[in-house]
Amino acid sequence: SQTIHQWPATLVQPVGSPLSLECTVEGTSNPNLYWYRQAAGRGLQLLFYSVGIGQISSEVPQNLSASRPQDRQFILSSKKLLLSDSGFYLCAWSVSGNQPQHFGDGTRLSIL
Amino acid sequence: AQSVTQPDIHITVSEGASLELRCNYSYGATPYLFWYVQSPGQGLQLLLKYFSGDTLVQGIKGFEAEFKRSQSSFNLRKPSVHWSDAAEYFCAVGVPMFSGGYNKLIFGAGTRLAVHP
Structure with missing residues (x-):
């Protein structure tokens, strides 16, 4: 069966520091991958969102970037965190076509 | 523009009582609709989905939802609530981002459910 892992579960970072959140999916190939933020x-x-290795589309302009170096790995990054980057970040995956998205357990990011 | 409205921010019910969580959507085409549940500090779990066909869909944990096109609604119901159902519930509409099917979910703001013993 397919599983999705996110880490870390919680993170406290100072303003201006870099960020790297990782998400990996197991048990499927070529998934669509997504990063969400929940305020x-x-x-x-x-x-x-990403439909393949190296293919990233951004929905909203922001201080964050994403990369997909491997088929089932999705990374959310920032060079310099802002206070407004605080929130709960969720990674999700789906197969292509009309299938639901499945979510990881999320990362709680607090910026001090 | 596509949107999802969940009119009730908080709902409190007694254990064993029936439950209905409201969801209204705005979307120009036939929608793909979903209900997710989120326990505190956790990710989202899919409860049920509607793509087409029977407008009454059954999900996990005894939940069901009814799609009413005329009312642009997709309300979630459960006949008898258990204390473990206390969580936050999100309605979402799927919007195609590119050919091949839906990919983008537009979420409502959520309804937090409390269950009294």
Whole structure:
């Protein structure tokens, strides 16, 4: 069966520091991959999606970037974190076509 | 523009009571609709989905939802709530981003469910 892993589960970083959040999927090939951010008391906002290695699309302009160095690995990065980057970050995957997205357990990011 | 509205931010029910969580969407074409549940500090778990066909869909954990095109609604129901159902519930509409099917989910702001013993 397919599984999705995100780490770390929680992270506290100072303003201006770099960021790297990792997401990996097991048990499937060539998945669509997604990064979402969830602000407190709000729904999820799609940040990036990827349909293949090296293919990244950004949904909203922001201080973050994403990369997909391997088929089942999706990385969310920043060179310099802002206070507004705080939130709960969720990675998700789906097969292509009309199939649901499946979410990881998320990373709680706090910026001090 | 596509949007999803969940009118109830918080709902409290007694254990054993019935539950209905409301969801209204705005989308120009036939929607793909989903309900997800999120326990505190956790990711989202898919409860059920509607793509086409029967407008009453069954999901996991005893949940069901009914798609009503005329009302642009996809309300989630459960006949008898258990204490373990306390969580946050998100409705979402799937919007095609490119050919081959949906890929982007537009989420509502969520409804937080509390269950009294």
